[in-house]
Amino acid sequence: MFDVLRVRDFRLVAAADLLSSLGDWLLLVAAPYFVLRLTGSTLATGLTLAAGTVPALLLGPVAGVFADRWDRRRTMLAIDVLRAATVALMLLVHHPGQLWLIYVALIGEAALGQFFGPARRALIPGLVGRGPHLAAANSxxxxxxxxxxxxxxxxxxxxxxxxxxxxxxxxxxxxxLASAVLITAIHHRPEPSSPQRRGGTVLGRFADDLRAGARHLRATRGLPAVFVTASVFFLGNAALTALLVPFTGTVLHAGAGTLGLLFAALGAGYLAGAPLSRAAAARLSDRAVMISSLAGLSAVFAATFNTHDIAWALLLFVLIGPPGVCFLVTVDTYLARRTPDALLGRVGSAYGMLQAAATLAGILGGAALGQQVGIGITADLAALCVALSAVAALLIPRHTTTGSLDAGKPSPLAPPERSAEC
Structure with missing residues (x-):
């Protein structure tokens, strides 16, 4: 899996993404607690968590088009600098009357992130190729x-x-800012493309770009089935996410400290799942990995939310990570291998928008259903939803080799392939 780190430009992108993501997670915990301490309002605190969901729904299509139009390295660089300035607005907040600045900063940060994410995902195949290094990069x-x-x-x-x-x-x-410095050191430059002169208005050309992305999603064998599978999974997964706090408090009879331990256990599972996803990609078809991962996840979810013991819950949260990572990594690789470079931003942004919409619906539905019928029944229904996503994955074609783009062609900057093994 780590052979891909021999590609210098990918190392820079991976390090930049790690740094900026770490900063996000630091703030994810601190911002709600700061707002609660400042206002004492649970509503105001909840709004800090919801602030990042709206931009994904509103800006997804726009971000994807521009990620394909603009130079992706420069886009990432500019977005990082703008996000640093946007986040710094929160340093000006000292009393409840300035709380609006927190929301502006959080929404602005999330909105800018909608441009960074598709650009980063679309840049990776150009750095490592679409062969085994692509699966390793996602791992x-x-x-x-x-x-x-x-x-x-x-x-x-x-x-x-x-x-x-x-x-x-x-x-x-x-x-x-540290991420931006790393991005400036990337050597990769896209091949210059001949300018295309197109008639019509700006909005007309933008609509044409959106339609081109939609046509690719509809016409490429396997992509509609993967989108359906992912949407069903995200719906069930988000419903379970909505139950985490009440499950910890009313079923496990524990507090916020235990919830933090559960998140840490989930992170440990993610760490274990990364090399497993690379090994699975080397030995199984994408379809087989998705079906088996989702089936395993549904079983682990059902067991997790029906346990009343903290020790068992911690163990089961660790077990959530490996199949979850295998599914998510395989979907990312599947989409990249079946999408031409000129459309990668739009496809990645459509996938992100689908994830945001299904997650929002799942959280709202899980919270409402949990209030009406109880945590146990709602958790079982959500686990069943994840099992249905495994059934939906059966619709993915068994053989889609003809749909892959340069699957075995490495990037000019990538080292020679030595083995498909982990």
Missing amino acids: VAALASGTVRLVGGPAGGALFALAGFGPVVALDAASY
Whole structure:
């Protein structure tokens, strides 16, 4: 899996993403606690958590088009600098009357992130190719995500308790600037394309770009089935997420400290899942990995939310990570291998928008259903929803080799392939 780190430009992108993600997770814990301390309002605190969901729904299509139009390296660089400035606005908040600045900063940070994410995902195949290095690159990204989940939340809470909100904000802004410095060192430059002169209005050309992305999603064999599978999974997963706090409090009879341990256990599972996803990609088809991962996840989810013992819950949260990472990494690789470079931003942004919409619906539905019928029944229905996503994955074609783009062609900057093994 780590052979891909021999590609210098990918190392820079991976390190930049790790730094900025770590800063995000530090703030994810500190911001709600700061707002609660400032206002004493649970509603105001909840709005800090919801602030980051709306931009994904509103800006997804726009971000994808521009990620394909603009130079992706320069886009990432500019977005990091702008995010650092946006986050720094929170340093100006000292009393409840200035609370609106927190929401502006959080929404602005999330909105800018909608442009950074598609650009980063679309840049990766150009750095490592679409062969085995692509699956390895996505596994490394999952490893970094697991690391951030494991240490980011607890570190943010500890830093907030020891030093206050200002240092957490400053550290988040600094992480974006450090990411920008790493991105400036990337050598990769896209091949110059001949300018295309197109008639019509700006909105007309923008609509044409959106339609081109939609046509690719509809016409490429396997992509509609993967989108359906992912949407069903995210719906069930989000419903379970909505139950985490009441499950910890009313079923496990534990407090916030135990919830933090559960998140740490989930992060440990993500760390274990990264090399497993690379090994699975080397030995099984994408379809087989998705079906088996989702089936395993549904079983682990059902067991997790029906246990009343904290020790068993911690163990089961660790077991959530490996199949979850295998599914997410495989989907990322599947989409990239079946999408031409000129459309990668739009496809990645459509996938992100689908994830945001299904997650929002799942959280609202899980919370409402949990209130009406109870945590246990709602958790079982959500686990069943994840099992249905495994059934939906059966619709993915068994053989889609003809749909892959340069699957075995490495990047000119990538080292020669030695083995498909982990």
